Amino acid sequence: QSVLTQPPSASGTPGQRVTISCSGSTSNIGNFNVLWYQQLPGTAPKLLIYSNNQRPSGVPDRFSGSRSGTSASLAISGLQSEDEADYYCAAWDDSLNGRVFGSGTKVTVL
Amino acid sequence: EVQLVQSGVEVKKPGESLEISCKASGYTFATSYIAWVRQIPGQALEWMGSIYPGDSEATYSPAFRGQVTISVDKSINTAYLRWRSLKPSDSAIYYCEAYNSDLESFDYWGQGTLITVSS
Numbered sequence: 001q002s003v004l005t006q007p008p009s010a011s012g013t014p015g016q017r018v019t020i021s022c023s024g025s026t027s028n029i030g031n032f033n034v035l036w037y038q039q040l041p042g043t044a045p046k047l048l049i050y051s052n053n054q055r056p057s058g059v060p061d062r063f064s065g066s067r068s069g070t071s072a073s074l075a076i077s078g079l080q081s082e083d084e085a086d087y088y089c090a091a092w093d094d095s096l097n098g099r100v101f102g103s104g105t106k107v108t109v110l
Numbered sequence: 111e112v113q114l115v116q117s118g119v120e121v122k123k124p125g126e127s128l129e130i131s132c133k134a135s136g137y138t139f140a141t142s143y144i145a146w147v148r149q150i151p152g153q154a155l156e157w158m159g160s161i162y163p164g165d166s167e168a169t170y171s172p173a174f175r176g177q178v179t180i181s182v183d184k185s186i187n188t189a190y191l192r193w194r195s196l197k198p199s200d201s202a203i204y205y206c207e208a209y210n211s212d213l214e215s216f217d218y219w220g221q222g223t224l225i226t227v228s229s
Contacts, residue, residue: 050214
């Protein structure tokens with residue numbers, strides 16, 4: 001059972017905007033920065049967003065993140081076929097004294 | 111270029127011990143954390159714990175404390191994850207991750223090590 005809650009799936013057609021939510025608590029998202037990871041099939045996770053809304057170099061600007069209270073969200077605008085992957089949110093949790101991950105969201109491009 | 115190269119596939123029997131490794135290069139090993147993350151195929155990522163190579167201090171998730179041991183050898187820029195007695199439920203892919211708590215954009219992953227525990 002993951003500490004952070006995400007919808008199991010999301011989908012859209014090419015060019016559409018897709019949003020993924022991540023719900024936590026004051027022990028994690030409410031007081032710590034959120035990260036988002038993209039995991040393409042059969043590969044290791046890759047950092048997509050850090051510090052709630054910052055993109056590492058090389059990540060397209062159609063990926064954006066936000067945080068409000070104890071929730072966060074990832075938006076993919078201009079959805080492309082190569083965006084088909086699993087997406088995970090993560091944050092530090094001070095009640096567990098460790099990082100926690102979300103339950104993961106599978107994005108399908110229709 | 112930052113690289114984390116993990117040891118290869120393992121097939122073990124229940125009750126056996128195992129240590130897998132993660133060799134880092136391309137950055138200052140001592141000053142960034144190494145975490146281990148479990149992924150049972152088809153399931154979510156689970157943070158197992160992390161270690162700061164500078165002082166070898168390890169922190170464990172409550173779910174994994176006492177089940178595994180995380181260690182490092184700074185002389186060869188390598189982190190380890192060890193089991194004393196494997197169970198079939200330990201079958202999973204294990205990833206190492208290098209991250210820096212002061213520079214959140216510094217976040218790199220190994221390719222993963224698949225472990226199968228079966229009699």
